[in-house]
Amino acid sequence: MSKPKVGIFGLTGCAGDQLQILNCEDELVRLAQRLDIVDWVMVRSDNDHTCRLDIAFVEGVVATERDLETLKEVRARARTLVALGTCAVWGGLPAMHNEISRETLEREVYHTQLHFLDTVEALPPTHFVPFEVKLPGCPMERHEFLRAVNALLVGTEPELPLFPVCWECKAREHLCRVVHFGEVCCGAMTRGGCGARCPSHGVACSGCRGPVEEPNYDANVTMFADRGISWVEIARKMSHFSAPVWMTQGLEQEVRREPKR
Amino acid sequence: MSPSGRNIVIPHLGRVEGHGGIFVKVVGGTVHEVNMDIFEGSRYYEALLKGKHFLEVQGIITRVCAICSANHTVAALTALEDALSVRQSERIHTLRGLLLLGATIESHALHVFALALPDFLGFDSVIAMAAKYPDEVAFALRLKQLGNRVQELVGGRAVHPINTLVGGFGKLPGHRDVRAIRDELASALPPLLGFVELAASLDVPEWAAQPTVFVALRPYEEAFRFRGVSICTSRGEEFPLAAYRDVIREFTVEHSHAKHSALVSGETYMVGSMARLKLWGHLLKGRARESFERLFPRGVVDNILLNNWAQLVELVHSVEHGIEVCDELLGMPECAREMVPYEVRAGRGVGAIEVPRGTLFHEYEIDDEGLVVSANVVTPTAQNLANTERDLRAATEHLLADHASIDDGQLRLNLEMVARAYDPCISCSVHVTRLAAGEA
DSSP states (O other): OOOOEEEEEEOBSOOHHHHHHHTOHHHHHHHHHHSEEEEOTTTOSSOOSSSOEEEEEEESBBOSHHHHHHHHHHHHHEEEEEEEHHHHHHOTGGGTTTTSOHHHHHHHHHSSOOTTOOOOOOBOGGGTSOOSEEEOBTTBOHHHHHHHHHHHHHTOOOOOOOSBHHHHHHHTTOOOTTTTTOOOOGGGTBBOOSOSHHHHTTOOOOOTTOBOSSOOHHHHHHHHHTTTOOHHHHHHHHTTTTSOHHHHHHHHHHHHHSOOO | OOSSSEEEEESSOOSSBSOEEEEEEEETTEEEEEEEEEOOOOOOHHHHHTTSBHHHHHHHHGGGOSTTHHHHHHHHHHHHHHHHTOOOOHHHHHHHHHHHHHHHHHHHHIIIIIIIHHHHHTOSSHHHHHHHOHHHHHHHHHHHHHHHHHHHHHHSSSSSOSSEETTEESSOOOHHHHHHHHHHHHHHHHHHHHHHHHHHTSOOOSTTBOOOEEEEEEESSSSOOSBEEEEEETTSOEEEGGGHHHHEEEEOOTTBSSOEEEETTSOOEEOSHHHHHHHHGGGOOHHHHHHHHHHOTTSOOSBGGGHHHHHHHHHHHHHHHHHHHHHHHHTSOOOSOEEOOOOOOOEEEEEEEEETTEEEEEEEEEOTTSBEEEEEEEOHHHHHHHHHHHHHHHHHHHHHHHOTTOOHHHHHHHHHHHHHHTOOBHHHHTSOOOOOTTOO
16 A cells, blocks of 8 residues: 555644644654655645645644635545544634633733734534544544554544543542542543543543533533532533533523522 | 845745744845734633633643643643742642653754754755654654653643642652653763754854844742743843733734734843853753853854754753752652642732743732632743744845845745744744733
């Protein structure tokens, strides 16, 4: 098999998933041997911005008109499109407060409205174009990236864990952050694969890998509320990565009706 | 090709983190316009922090930037602890120092070897460079990985640390792991010094030379350190950290989603490795001092291309000092978790640290329930942008004066080298910073 032509692209974001590729130090040279990386602005200065691509990797959110143009161009060029990281798959932190208008955010941050600013509501690339593979994580896990590349090279479907972080945490016998410490832990709602990294450091899961399939938000909210955690706090912590805006907004509306404790 | 009436356009600057371009307009041999275009999208992190609990700040603000995630973490925790009057224990202070050294090793190794060095050796990327310099590239990757391993050990993850908390750490590293990292740092030092020799053998062109004002923090002790107690300039001025908004004037420019900065005098300035060496290089010790003298025999001269070598000196320092810090940690009794107790109360705090690209400021105000009222982050790349444009202008003028027939391709490459020497982190610069009230 000839080397597949590969492009790696970052939309608006922290570049953490591209950095995770570079963080595969032991495999990087072999990766460069097996993939023909022709378009990667972060790493190369002489790039081919127009050729057809066998595989394109995209990280970050669409937060500007320009991002959307780039995304559509990349989709048109690529046979297989892979979303890297929670921003690309779910929207991540930049999409956390899409209910606040861009004008308000602009005033908050720049203290004035800037007519030249290219800014749109932050949404995941998966909202605009179809993706063949989606790798969540903030940042994505290196081993999941390498496994996905391997699968694409041999022509099979990359497999991702379907179980939640909670399952990995139990398997490692960590003390439960909810039961023992009374914290809002998003592990039961969040897709596994990180090895329950945060609970293993004595920290509750913030849900950075995005929701597991069919998360039971209501049961989780009840579980936290039963331990005396206020609905405001529950909504705030779930809104980072785990729950869609409609869920946490619904919670906030409930909060207004909630009698003072 | 006519040397007059031409536009030099670099639509998308390669080998930097984030999205930016360069536009230079030359008419009749003089430079009319220089823009470093920053078109990275805005994510409004400071506005998103409003109303969050202070314990959630670190997990959010670290995501401004991946390469700088440990640095943003430490700056945020320092600012929040300042607001809450938390006194760090010796162990926590030392461990955070080790985290910063790991972040510096990773970031500098990536920039010096993978992003900047290809320019000096004539390659378009480190991938191409690996064919001719396999051993060098292999060592560079090993060093970068070592920086990541330090961050994983202390921060729990190489990108976006999770183990770092207000008042302490979730889990403290055991002595066995610290000893292993110490040994790896020790074995990385000799080959790293080989790179100092390689760098010393390379010519650094003069066309980027231009007088510059440098700014860096005064170290908290009489040694070369990445944490400081006041803001110092190369003109001998000194200001308290809390006055940073008065020292640094931020303003918006039309071609950039990131704000620009200047001193109150209106002068642009440079923060970063070269600024630190200019102000505090005399405090370096051991092999780092020897490397400094080898690469800067006449002291720090004002040529931004030398910032690459300044980072190399800091790499030697970070590895060498990292060994000492590990030894300090090994001298402390082993324990699983350490948290300094504190009470939640209203307050305002500033955290300033020296990070790979320069001085980073974080400021938070929290109310008596611990919710964030306001947040402000000033990043080194945003501070350097105005000075980058100034250097791009000078470089273009020098190049045109010396070689009237220079072609666009060569000019573009040389201008890219100037921009890359600053090691710009564009994600950081467009997070984006907040203007002081009334300044708009």
